[in-house]
Amino acid sequence: MNVIDVRQLSAAYRKNTVLQNVSFEIAPGTLTGIVGPNGAGKSTLIKTVLQLHPYLSGDVTFFGEPLKKVKTRIGYVPQRGSVDWDFPTNALDVVLMGLYGRIGWLKWPQKKHREQAMQALEKVGMTEYANRQISQLSGGQQQRVFLARALVQEADLYFMDEPLAGVDAATERAIMAILKELRKEGKTVLVVHHDLQTVADYFDHVLFLNKTVIAHGPTEEVYTATNIEKTYGGAIHFMKGDGRNVSAIIH
Known part of the structure; x- marks a missing residue:
């Protein structure tokens, strides 16, 4: 069973279409990079499938089910710039927020929950900053904390927006x-x-997006000069890497 099935998904901001007839499937156990130019709808795609942004048409299922039935199996790391880092809380409390689905919003975290949160901070190398106010952390440290918040959920599927x-x-x-x-x-x-x-070094699958899906599949098959040019357009200089993969610099 696919982890995600997206069919003919379209979305807009006001009257501007951002996504148009987007369709793709994601197999389990894959690490997929979503790439495309600025304004291609990459962040909107994640927000729309997670119902954080309304869609005009289409259908999305996770593990063969609608989102509401499998929310606990999904973790999400938003763009760092979308977060209010001046909010008065420390790193440990931010990670504990990832456990509220289990703890309950009106209940206090127990010792086991704090231990789980600390283990997540350890995975990202941030245990010594557990009691540090998030506003006092560097950008990279803040990103690690948000990653720990997602990890503590022990999800089966993770969405990460420019981590x-x-x-x-x-x-x-x-x-x-x-x-x-x-x-x-x-x-x-x-x-x-x-x-x-x-x-090519980071992902085993790539989804090229520019308002619609340009190409999607295993990196070694779809990460080509042709697909990059279709997605980005303009003048592109390609540099051959190991003879199989293609890197690109946009001029």
């Missing part, structure tokens, strides 16, 4: 190591990604 944007090289390596480990555990991960030069 590598604006982070340092060490954080980028750490995040990708965690995502690849999730894949090894049989989890399914979709990542909005902006750096074409790292796509």
Whole structure:
């Protein structure tokens, strides 16, 4: 069974169509990069399938079920820029928010919940910052905390909206190591990604998006100069990597 089935999904902001007839399937245990130019609808796609943004038409199922039946199996990491980092809370409390589905919104976290949250912070290398106010963390540290909040949910499917944007090289390596480990555990991960030069190294599947799906499939098959040019247009200079994969620089 596919983890995600999207059929003819369309969405708009006011009168501007952002997604048009988007269809794709995601198999379990895959790490998929969603790539496309600015304004291609990458973030909107994630928000729409998760019903955080209304859609005009189409159908989406997860594990063969509607979203409301499987919400607890799905984790989501939004763009860091969409979060109010001045909110007065510390890193541990942010991670605990990922457990509220189990704890209950009107109940206090128990010792076992705090232990789970600390284990998630340990996975992302942030245990020493557990009591640090989130406004005092660097961009990379904030991103790690949000990743820990998703990990503590122990979901089967993860959506991550540009988790590598604006982070340092060490954080980028750490995040990708965690995502690849999730894949090894049989989890399914979709990542909005902006750096074409790292796509072939980071993802085993790629979904090229520019308001509609341009191409989707295993990276070694669909990550080609032709598909990149169809998606981005304009003048593109391609650099051959290992003879199989193609990296690209947009001029």
